[in-house]
Amino acid sequence: MKYKLLENPDIEETYDLIDSGIRKKAVINIFAYCKVLYEGRALSQLDWGERFIMLKPDGSFLVHQERKIDPVNWQPPKSRHRALIKENNLILESHRRTPKEKLEVEIEKVHFASFALAEDYQELELAGYEKDMGDMIIKHPNMIEQGFTPTAREYNTEHGFIDILGKDIEGNIVVVELKCRKAGINAVKQIRRYLKDFEENDNDYLKEVKSKKKKIRGLLVAPDINEDAKELLEEEGIEFKAVDPPKELRSDKKVTLDIF
Amino acid sequence: MKYKLLENPDIEETYDLIDSGIRKKAVINIFAYCKVLYEGRALSQLDWGERFIMLKPDGSFLVHQERKIDPVNWQPPKSRHRALIKENNLILESHRRTPKEKLEVEIEKVHFASFALAEDYQELELAGYEKDMGDMIIKHPNMIEQGFTPTAREYNTEHGFIDILGKDIEGNIVVVELKCRKAGINAVKQIRRYLKDFEENDNDYLKEVKSKKKKIRGLLVAPDINEDAKELLEEEGIEFKAVDPPKELRSDKKVTLDIF
DNA sequence: GAATAAATCTCGGCG
DNA sequence: CGCCGAGGTTTATTC
Numbered sequence: 001m002k003y004k005l006l007e008n009p010d011i012e013e014t015y016d017l018i019d020s021g022i023r024k025k026a027v028i029n030i031f032a033y034c035k036v037l038y039e040g041r042a043l044s045q046l047d048w049g050e051r052f053i054m055l056k057p058d059g060s061f062l063v064h065q066e067r068k069i070d071p072v073n074w075q076p077p078k079s080r081h082r083a084l085i086k087e088n089n090l091i092l093e094s095h096r097r098t099p100k101e102k103l104e105v106e107i108e109k110v111h112f113a114s115f116a117l118a119e120d121y122q123e124l125e126l127a128g129y130e131k132d133m134g135d136m137i138i139k140h141p142n143m144i145e146q147g148f149t150p151t152a153r154e155y156n157t158e159h160g161f162i163d164i165l166g167k168d169i170e171g172n173i174v175v176v177e178l179k180c181r182k183a184g185i186n187a188v189k190q191i192r193r194y195l196k197d198f199e200e201n202d203n204d205y206l207k208e209v210k211s212k213k214k215k216i217r218g219l220l221v222a223p224d225i226n227e228d229a230k231e232l233l234e235e236e237g238i239e240f241k242a243v244d245p246p247k248e249l250r251s252d253k254k255v256t257l258d259i260f
Numbered sequence: 261m262k263y264k265l266l267e268n269p270d271i272e273e274t275y276d277l278i279d280s281g282i283r284k285k286a287v288i289n290i291f292a293y294c295k296v297l298y299e300g301r302a303l304s305q306l307d308w309g310e311r312f313i314m315l316k317p318d319g320s321f322l323v324h325q326e327r328k329i330d331p332v333n334w335q336p337p338k339s340r341h342r343a344l345i346k347e348n349n350l351i352l353e354s355h356r357r358t359p360k361e362k363l364e365v366e367i368e369k370v371h372f373a374s375f376a377l378a379e380d381y382q383e384l385e386l387a388g389y390e391k392d393m394g395d396m397i398i399k400h401p402n403m404i405e406q407g408f409t410p411t412a413r414e415y416n417t418e419h420g421f422i423d424i425l426g427k428d429i430e431g432n433i434v435v436v437e438l439k440c441r442k443a444g445i446n447a448v449k450q451i452r453r454y455l456k457d458f459e460e461n462d463n464d465y466l467k468e469v470k471s472k473k474k475k476i477r478g479l480l481v482a483p484d485i486n487e488d489a490k491e492l493l494e495e496e497g498i499e500f501k502a503v504d505p506p507k508e509l510r511s512d513k514k515v516t517l518d519i520f
Numbered sequence: 521g522a523a524t525a526a527a528t529c530t531c532g533g534c535g
Numbered sequence: 536c537g538c539c540g541a542g543g544t545t546t547a548t549t550c
Contacts, residue, residue, distance in 0.1 A: 003291065005267050005372050027312060027326050029289065031263065031376050037520075041543035043387035045520050047420040049380035052287060054312070058327040066287050066378045067318040069336060070530060073384070074329050076545080098521085101543075112265050114372065116291050118326045120309030124333070126528095127303035160307040182548080301528035330545065336530080358536080361528070386543090442533080 003116035011090045014110045018055070018083045018092070021115030025057035029116070033109040036063055036073045040101020046072060053092070053105060055081055061094040061103055075103045121159055121190045129180040133245045134163055137178070137221070141166070144221060144241055148174065151205075157197035160190070165205070172215040173198075173205055179222035180245040187225075188232045191218045195238075263376035271350045274370045278315070278343045278352070281375030285317035289376070293369040296323055296333045300361020306332060313352070313365060315341055321354040321363055335363045381419055381446070381453050389440045391519055393505045394423055397438070397481070401426070404481060404501055408434065411465075417457035420450070425465070432475040433458075433465050439482035440505040447485075448492045451478045455498075 003026070006017055014030070021028040030053040036046040046063075051072070054062040061075035075081075075094040084091050090107040134153060141148045147169025155162040164176040175198060177191045195218050199206065209216060218238035225233070225240055233240055263286075266277055274290070281288040290313040296306040311332070312324040321335035335341075335354040344351050350367040394413065401408045407429025415422040424436040435458060437451045455478050459466065469476060478498035485493070485500055493500055 003371055005265070007265050027324075029291075029312065031289075031374070031378075038543075043519075044543080045385050045387075047382040047385075049382045050376075050378035051380060052289065052314070052376075052378070054324065056324075056326050056328075060327070060329045062329060064287075064314065064316075065380055066316055067320070067337065068316075068531080069320050069322060069331070069334055070544090071329065074543085076329060076543095077327065099543090111263055111376065112374065114291070116310075116312075116371065118291075118310035118312070120311060120325055122307040122309045124304050124306050127305075159309075298528070304528080328546085330527095330529085334528080336528090359528085 001117075003114060005112070005114040006110075007112050009110055009113055011085060011088060011107070011110070014090055014107070014113050015083050015085055017113050017115060018090075022055070022057075022081060022083075024115065024117060026115035026117045027057065028055040028114070029053070030107070030113040031111045032107045032113070033111075034063075034105050034107045037104045037106075038073050038102070040096070040103075041099055044073070048108070050111070055092075055094075059094075061092075063103075063105065073103060073105075075101070079103075119159075121186065121193045123186055123190075129245070130163065130178050133178045133180050133221075133243070136246050137164060137176075137243070143243055144176065144219070145169075157194055157201065159193050159197055162194050162198070168217065170214070171212065172217055173209055174217045174219050176219045176221055179220070181222070182224040182226055183220055183222035183229050183240075184226055185228045185232055187220055187222065188229045188236065188238060191220055191238050192232075192236050194218070261377075263374060265372070265374040266370075267372050269370055269373055271345055271348060271367070271370070274350055274367070274373050275343050275345055277373050277375060278350075282315070282317075282341060282343075284375065284377060286375035286377045287317065288315040288374070289313070290367070290373040291371045292367045292373070293371075294323075294365050294367045296366075297364045298333050298362070300356070300363075301359055304333070308368070310371075315352075319354075321352075323363075323365065333363060333365075335361070339363075381450050383446055383450075387519055389505070390423065390438050393438045393440050393481070393503070396506050397424060397436075397503075403503055404434075404436065404479070405429075417454055417461065419453050419457055422454050422458070428477065430474070431472065432477055433469055434477045434479050436479045436481055439480070441482070442484040442486055443480055443482035443489050443500075444486055445488045445492055447480055447482065448489045448496065448498060451480055451498055452492075452496050454478070 033050050035048045038044045052064040058077040059079040060077050062071040063073040065072045079094045079096045081094045092105040094103040150164050150166040152165040155165040163178040166174045168174050179187050220240045221243050223244045293310050295308045298304045314322040318337040319339040320337045322331040323333040325332045339354045339356045341354045352365040354363040410424050410426040412425040415425040423438040426434045439447050480500045481503050483504045
């Protein structure tokens, strides 16, 4: 189930929704009449009122009022949430170890609530960065590996653009994803998604692969990779090549929209 | 209508919901497959993916992914939003003048969308602040006015706690609201709400007022007050008394939960 | 883990 | 409008 939406649910229905939402690692959204208590790096209280509550699968917890960009109360990623029913009210608790802090939301009435599994493989790309790295690799394809030949740039798939598409020395297709900073797990998920899209969609490359018995390789190119990403990488048979971004990367440049 | 909730709406239904939500000054929440472009203090693009979008009536605009407490893209308060339909996709635009910046969200598919008018009269109360001011006034009630006598602290009403309840020299009831910083319009709304709650609910104070033909006065106590607040204050017949918070306010103190 | 630096920092206050 | 300072800053990087 991709999402679930409840209008005017009672406390128990909401409890079940939150509980299953947390287990599914979904994003939970609630509009409710509530009261908030925070104890940790500071101590604060927010009396009864109607707010928007968001629980994210990374352990973030947000309570938004109808003003401001920042939440009025929150808990950072990696916090642990749980729900419980006390005296016919719903209590949402979020804890963190270091520093020790606790957020407690008491809910009296829920207007609507939902959980949703968001498919999102994209990271925000600030202008200029990946672009510079791509330029460098198009210019010097041997940086990636001996005999690599780029065939397309920003190749469109259903879920976004493959940074560089190319062939290796044996004629296998290579799907290259560039990151100018240490690659995280999302970069690997992104390549995995592209490989899937690529294999599911008919295209000239795919015909060639099938007819000539060639492989499709996934290759992540970044200055470094973190532990989580490395694990998934090996699990998925995706490769990694350490490449530092060009040095002028950090220089201030005038960027305009036309680079897209 | 307090809120409206649409499941799996088409682009035009969503457009109508957003349009009326903005006019009603409601908070709008959307879960959708979208793409984001930002141009302003920086330049960024976020390719297609499923995200949570929130538009607030103060002009804030948030795009949340399923990680982090900060939005991946946003626009600050006082931005101007509008929706339009282009080639069967829904476009949400948000502009700001100084600095000039623009956020553009292109939406292809909406899973669910809502607007909601949140009743919320409370501001976050950080421990120690109002408390210190209250202590000072309980100790020296003449600071507020000659002959003022506190009768209750944190007096409970339906919509929160009245900071100090007391009597003036003529025996009229005084509802006192404390702010340790410059009071805004919300402080006045809060007193107005308390006065209403107080008058609607039976209690001993109210009986006394009725039997002895006394008045109920609203009094805002803060170091200063802004123009908006002053206007509403006079309109509502609520009074204001300038009082600076105690100087030790900023000192680090050990605070515990029992102060609430 | 702690320490450090950047951020479309945000938010409030004051001139 | 601007600058300045604080924040439960958050976030990523380095050690």
